[in-house]
Amino acid sequence: xxxxxxxxxxxxxxPAENGGHTVTHHFKESPTHSSKSxxxxxxxxxxxxxxxxxxxxxxxxxxxxxLEIPExxxxxxx
Numbered sequence: 001x002x003x004x005x006x007x008x009x010x011x012x013x014x015p016a017e018n019g020g021h022t023v024t025h026h027f028k029e030s031p032t033h034s035s036k037s038x039x040x041x042x043x044x045x046x047x048x049x050x051x052x053x054x055x056x057x058x059x060x061x062x063x064x065x066x067l068e069i070p071e072x073x074x075x076x077x078x
Contacts, residue, residue: 006027006028007028008025008066009028010026011023011067013059019053020052020054020056020059022048022051023049023059023062025046025047026046027046029041030042030044
């Protein structure tokens with residue numbers, strides 16, 4: 001699994017064969033420092049998370065959490 005310091009570039013949500021959804025996290029490349037070649041970057045493999053057909057709320061909470069979307073507070077418009 002990718003480490004917390006990798007920043008998400010995009011998230012894809014696709015229907016899964018199990019009737020649920022597959023959520024794929026694509027990360028921005030991580031900068032690297034090399035004394036010989038100067039500044040470079042390292043590719044970070046995407047993460048795949050599969051949610052079953054009854055896990056729609058969990059899937060949406062997972063995506064909101066990774067995109068740092070705050071939950072509404074009591075009294076906020078819904």
